[in-house]
Each structure stands twice: as C-alpha cells, then as structure tokens.
Amino acid sequence: MMVDQFETVIGLEVHVELATESKLFCACPNQFGAPPNTQVCPVCLGLPGTLPVVNRRAVEMLVLAGRATGCAIAEFSKFDRKNYFYPDMPKNYQISQYDLPLASGGHIDLEGKRVGITRIHLEEDTGKSTHMGASGRLGGSDFTLVDYNRAGVPLLEIVSEPDMRSPDEAHDYMVALRDILRWIGVSDCKMEQGSLRCDANVSIRPPGSEKLETRTEIKNMNSFKSVRAAIASEVERQTAIRREGGRIIQETRGWDEARGVTISMRSKEEAQDYRYFPDPDLLPLTIPRERIAEVDRSLPELPAARARRYQQSFGLSGGEAGLLVQSLALSEFFEQTLARGADPKAACNWLNNEVARLAGEAGHGVEESKLTPTALAEVIAQVSGGTVSNRGGRTMVEHLFKQGGDPAALVRELGLAQVSDRDGLLVEVRAVIDEQPTAVSEYRSGKEKALNSLVGQVMKRTRGKANPELVKQLLLEALG
Ligand SMILES: [Zn+2]
Structure with missing residues (x-):
C-alpha cells in the first residue's frame, strides 16, 4: 500500500x-x-x-x-x-x-x-x-x-x-x-x-x-x-x-x-x-x-521551574518570564531589583525592553554593564512616582548602563525632573489659553481632541518637562 x-x-x-x-x-x-x-x-x-x-x-x-x-x-x-x-x-x-x-x-x-x-x-x-x-x-x-x-x-x-x-x-x-x-x-x-x-x-x-x-x-x-x-x-x-x-x-x-x-x-x-x-x-x-547527593543539593533552581514561578508569583506571561530566564545572570539581576522594592511587572518591562536593547548593542549582558539592581529600582521608583517621565527614565537607564552613577544626581545633571509645580505650570497653562483661542473654542464646543493639542502646547513651552497629567488637570480647571 x-x-x-x-x-x-x-x-x-x-x-x-x-x-x-x-x-x-x-x-x-x-x-x-x-x-x-x-x-x-x-x-x-x-x-x-x-x-x-x-x-x-x-x-x-x-x-x-x-x-x-x-x-x-x-x-x-x-x-x-x-x-x-x-x-x-x-x-x-x-x-x-x-x-x-x-x-x-x-x-x-x-x-x-x-x-x-x-x-x-x-x-x-x-x-x-x-x-x-x-x-x-x-x-x-x-x-x-x-x-x-x-x-x-x-x-x-x-x-x-x-x-x-x-x-x-x-x-x-x-x-x-x-x-x-x-x-x-x-x-x-x-x-x-x-x-x-x-x-x-x-x-x-x-x-x-x-x-x-x-x-x-x-x-x-x-x-x-x-x-x-x-x-x-x-x-x-x-x-x-x-x-x-x-x-x-x-x-x-x-x-x-x-x-x-x-x-x-x-x-x-x-x-x-x-x-x-x-x-x-x-x-x-x-x-x-x-x-551525587552533594551535587543534587548544589543544583540551582532550573530555568523552566524559575519561569513557572515568575508566571505564578508575579503574573508575568510565558514569553516575559522566558526572556528573564535566558541567563542566570539576568534572572538574578531581576530578583535583586525586586529585593530593592521594584514592582515585578515594571522591572520585567525595563529589563526585557530598554536594557535588552542596550545589551544587544553592547554585545554583552546587563551583568557586565555599569547598571546595578539598586540603580534600576530607583529609576523605576522615579518614573512611577512621576518625578521623571518614561522617556526620562530611558535616558537615565542608558546613562547608567554605559557610565553608571547615582540616579538622583543624574536627574539633576541631565535636567530630567518633571515640572510638577502647580503655580509655575499654571502660568504656562494661562499663556497657552491666551495664544490658542481656536483650540479653546473647539474644546468648549465639545471637541475633546482639542484638549490634547492644548496639553501638547504646554509640553512644548516647558520643553517636555511638565508632568502631562498635572497639565491636563490644570487645563481642565482653567477651562472649566
Ligand atoms: Zn596536552
């Protein structure tokens, strides 16, 4: 047959x-x-x-x-x-x-x-x-x-x-x-x-x-x-x-x-x-x-088991966890970052995206870079606390990866701090409302999109340093 x-x-x-x-x-x-x-x-x-x-x-x-x-x-x-x-x-x-x-x-x-x-x-x-x-x-x-x-x-x-x-x-x-x-x-x-x-x-x-x-x-x-x-x-x-x-x-x-x-x-x-x-x-x-029993005791938790634990304990996807266990050094870096108080999901995102990109460019892993778990945990805290924007965080990570240093000092040196000062921002908000009568009337006649363009104008005047959430809130109050 x-x-x-x-x-x-x-x-x-x-x-x-x-x-x-x-x-x-x-x-x-x-x-x-x-x-x-x-x-x-x-x-x-x-x-x-x-x-x-x-x-x-x-x-x-x-x-x-x-x-x-x-x-x-x-x-x-x-x-x-x-x-x-x-x-x-x-x-x-x-x-x-x-x-x-x-x-x-x-x-x-x-x-x-x-x-x-x-x-x-x-x-x-x-x-x-x-x-x-x-x-x-x-x-x-x-x-x-x-x-x-x-x-x-x-x-x-x-x-x-x-x-x-x-x-x-x-x-x-x-x-x-x-x-x-x-x-x-x-x-x-x-x-x-x-x-x-x-x-x-x-x-x-x-x-x-x-x-x-x-x-x-x-x-x-x-x-x-x-x-x-x-x-x-x-x-x-x-x-x-x-x-x-x-x-x-x-x-x-x-x-x-x-x-x-x-x-x-x-x-x-x-x-x-x-x-x-x-x-x-x-x-x-x-x-x-x-x-042989001694060797058994010395065996570390293996990659597959560790990836399962990351999925169960931190709610990571199979793909995300798989990337973190590609090397023991990367996975240890991740855990040390968590030990310094970082949110697991945020630490995973930073390591699998920005840090992975830098590691690819440098041709070596994060463990051979100048970035430390302590510094990464601090960047994550600065971004989630609103002190620096996501983009500012990326600039910090790149600097820390290549040159190392103190994240807080870096925020000052590179002028990355987001402006969250209400009075200062209010001046800019008022100026934009004066300059953009068309967008203002569009917004008042119900075009929600016009608000984004006004937020964009304030961001432009502050060279991207304003905290966008706060700007939006101030605009809503002023236009209210
Ligand atoms: Zn020989």
Missing part, C-alpha cells in the same frame, strides 16, 4: 565542550581562539609513552549536567577507546565511553512534551582540519592544515531518545538544553564557535507505526536556525523518495546551508566498525553515592 503522509522521527546527538580550565587528560589550557598548535603537549599529541590523567572537574560537570536533566549517575563507569583513523586525531583512537556511560535515563521538558535523554557520556574532542583551496572541502583542496589545540578538550555527548516529531521540536529541545547547560555553568554553548554541536538522526514512518525505520544522520548544522532548516529539508527529501516507492539508505549526510539541501557524505558506520575496548591506561571511574 502506498502512503502519502508520514510521521517524522528525530533523535539528536549533541556535543558540548565543557568550560574547564584544562583539557580532559592533560594540563593544556582549554581555551578557544589561541594560535594553532600552541596548546598542545605530548599527552594530547598522543606521543608514545605518555599516560592520560582524568580531569576531576570534567567528571563533576558531567554529573551536574546529568542531574540537571534528571539522569541517573552510574556509580561505576569506564573509558573506552574508539578506534578510527583521521589526521586530526593524533592517537588514532578517541577516548570515549561505550557501554557504561556516566549518566543515563534523563529527560528535558518542552512545552507540553517530554523528550527522553538516553545517555550522557564524557569523551575527548579531536583536532580541527582546515582544507585549503577554493572548495573548502577535502575533495578538490590543495592541502590540509591541522590544529591540535582542540584535541583532548572535554566533551559531553548527550544522546536523546527518538522522541521529537517535528523540526520545531528539535529546535526547541536544543534551546532548552542550551539554557540548562549555560545556567549550571558547564559550557558557554556557542554554536557558532563550535562549543555546542548537533547531529540529527532523521527517519519517517507511516502514521500509527511504532517501528523505527532506516534513518540518516545529518551533520554540519552550525546554528539553531540551521538545525530546523536541515531537518525540514531532509524530511522533505525522504518523503519524496517514499512517495515514489523508493528506499531510504542509511548514511551520513551534510547540511549545505547555501543550497538548503542535505548531501550524501558517506555510509553510516556501525558501532562494531570502531572496535571499542576498555582503555587500559585509565582506571574505571567510581562516584560515591554521597558525592
């Missing part, structure tokens, strides 16, 4: 570079962007006679990431050698974990959906090959350069269950995973710098089927947007083949961003091709139960 509609089945393998000081098995610095081959030593170059020593912090970070995603942590685990030849891997094997990963059986909750996490294991990164020549690919290149700075950098491999059913769900899973990993401080998760990488396993099947069909693995997706686009394009390709009665071949395909299609790279390896065996140079890892 020919089927026209198919269900999409997606599982993701995510690689995350850990933000440790040093590499996984040696003391070389783990730092992005250094000149090529300056962060290497005999261990990470795989020279004969060297021995690896496990980085304790990397193991701790895996346990933290595992517990933050609801995984069980194995008390006994080990490292294995994954054997294959490639010039960017100096030992000709990669130290990884095969049948006894450190963490397994977790999940990530998306809006109305739970995605299972099969396992999280620890492994070392490879070096980086750059193919020189017009194509930028191996085929047709003139020569290839290899940089071993990245060889031996600690990686988490996070494997999901094939639980996602659309490119959007895969995208949302990636975002949620990134938010959690950044939140607990184990990685900066920058896709464009390669500290967060993703391969997608994609297959399609007739609706209602529980069978996992032949899948393809998609690589080279360098942004959250390309994860969505590459999977959508691959689903389209597979659907077209199946509709014509064709078969899907198990293979690895690369995402070609410019052309918007996936391209066959090679037939997919099976696990047995890698001849895994336990690494004889490394002792098994044992993690005492008490240590």
Whole structure:
C-alpha cells in the first residue's frame, strides 16, 4: 500500500565542550581562539609513552549536567577507546565511553512534551582540519592544515531518545538544553564557535507505526536556525523518495546551508566498525553515592521551574518570564531589583525592553554593564512616582548602563525632573489659553481632541518637562 503522509522521527546527538580550565587528560589550557598548535603537549599529541590523567572537574560537570536533566549517575563507569583513523586525531583512537556511560535515563521538558535523554557520556574532542583551496572541502583542496589545540578538550555527548516529531521540536529541545547547560555553568554553548554541536538522526514512518525505520544522520548544522532548516529539508527529501516507492539508505549526510539541501557524505558506520575496548591506561571511574547527593543539593533552581514561578508569583506571561530566564545572570539581576522594592511587572518591562536593547548593542549582558539592581529600582521608583517621565527614565537607564552613577544626581545633571509645580505650570497653562483661542473654542464646543493639542502646547513651552497629567488637570480647571 502506498502512503502519502508520514510521521517524522528525530533523535539528536549533541556535543558540548565543557568550560574547564584544562583539557580532559592533560594540563593544556582549554581555551578557544589561541594560535594553532600552541596548546598542545605530548599527552594530547598522543606521543608514545605518555599516560592520560582524568580531569576531576570534567567528571563533576558531567554529573551536574546529568542531574540537571534528571539522569541517573552510574556509580561505576569506564573509558573506552574508539578506534578510527583521521589526521586530526593524533592517537588514532578517541577516548570515549561505550557501554557504561556516566549518566543515563534523563529527560528535558518542552512545552507540553517530554523528550527522553538516553545517555550522557564524557569523551575527548579531536583536532580541527582546515582544507585549503577554493572548495573548502577535502575533495578538490590543495592541502590540509591541522590544529591540535582542540584535541583532548572535554566533551559531553548527550544522546536523546527518538522522541521529537517535528523540526520545531528539535529546535526547541536544543534551546532548552542550551539554557540548562549555560545556567549550571558547564559550557558557554556557542554554536557558532563550535562549543555546542548537533547531529540529527532523521527517519519517517507511516502514521500509527511504532517501528523505527532506516534513518540518516545529518551533520554540519552550525546554528539553531540551521538545525530546523536541515531537518525540514531532509524530511522533505525522504518523503519524496517514499512517495515514489523508493528506499531510504542509511548514511551520513551534510547540511549545505547555501543550497538548503542535505548531501550524501558517506555510509553510516556501525558501532562494531570502531572496535571499542576498555582503555587500559585509565582506571574505571567510581562516584560515591554521597558525592551525587552533594551535587543534587548544589543544583540551582532550573530555568523552566524559575519561569513557572515568575508566571505564578508575579503574573508575568510565558514569553516575559522566558526572556528573564535566558541567563542566570539576568534572572538574578531581576530578583535583586525586586529585593530593592521594584514592582515585578515594571522591572520585567525595563529589563526585557530598554536594557535588552542596550545589551544587544553592547554585545554583552546587563551583568557586565555599569547598571546595578539598586540603580534600576530607583529609576523605576522615579518614573512611577512621576518625578521623571518614561522617556526620562530611558535616558537615565542608558546613562547608567554605559557610565553608571547615582540616579538622583543624574536627574539633576541631565535636567530630567518633571515640572510638577502647580503655580509655575499654571502660568504656562494661562499663556497657552491666551495664544490658542481656536483650540479653546473647539474644546468648549465639545471637541475633546482639542484638549490634547492644548496639553501638547504646554509640553512644548516647558520643553517636555511638565508632568502631562498635572497639565491636563490644570487645563481642565482653567477651562472649566
Ligand atoms: Zn596536552
């Protein structure tokens, strides 16, 4: 029977570079962007006679990431050698974990959906090959350069269950995973710098089927947007083949961003091709139960839980709360502003609008700016108390963000105080009534709009500093 509609089945393998000081098995610095081959030593170059020593912090970070995603942590685990030849891997094997990963059986909750996490294991990164020549690919290149700075950098491999059913769900899973990993401080998760990488396993099947069909693995997706686009394009390709009665071949395909299609790279390896065996140079890892309990106690409230709390306690929308929990620093800034007496809704609006705009321009978060929670709380108080206008508040926030300082002094220096002095404003109100007989008679004959134009005239005479509410009130009294 020919089927026209198919269900999409997606599982993701995510690689995350850990933000440790040093590499996984040696003391070389783990730092992005250094000149090529300056962060290497005999261990990470795989020279004969060297021995690896496990980085304790990397193991701790895996346990933290595992517990933050609801995984069980194995008390006994080990490292294995994954054997294959490639010039960017100096030992000709990669130290990884095969049948006894450190963490397994977790999940990530998306809006109305739970995605299972099969396992999280620890492994070392490879070096980086750059193919020189017009194509930028191996085929047709003139020569290839290899940089071993990245060889031996600690990686988490996070494997999901094939639980996602659309490119959007895969995208949302990636975002949620990134938010959690950044939140607990184990990685900066920058896709464009390669500290967060993703391969997608994609297959399609007739609706209602529980069978996992032949899948393809998609690589080279360098942004959250390309994860969505590459999977959508691959689903389209597979659907077209199946509709014509064709078969899907198990293979690895690369995402070609410019052309918007996936391209066959090679037939997919099976696990047995890698001849895994336990690494004889490394002792098994044992993690005492008490240590896992300690990690549990140290886990902060996670972003999804915190966003729910903001919605329930402060009446924020899902979108507003989601923006505040994009980073731990921003969310802490928000809470500290509230602790200084600011109204939650107002603090949220300032942070998600004016402060977010300034942060975008500056290319860093509010925590690296000169603005403090105390100063923001004071600006909010000045605006809600009518001392400065909303526009004046924006001017203050921009100054405080860039230069810092004392908000009260800033109001004086920049002449932002709203004029709320009745007698002074009354003089202006009377002058406007004298100058604008047409608007006055229009208002008296019932044209409500004429009042706004009179308020505007007073604002103009006071160069925008008058308190508009008070001006309106004085005009009404004078025209009464
Ligand atoms: Zn090294």
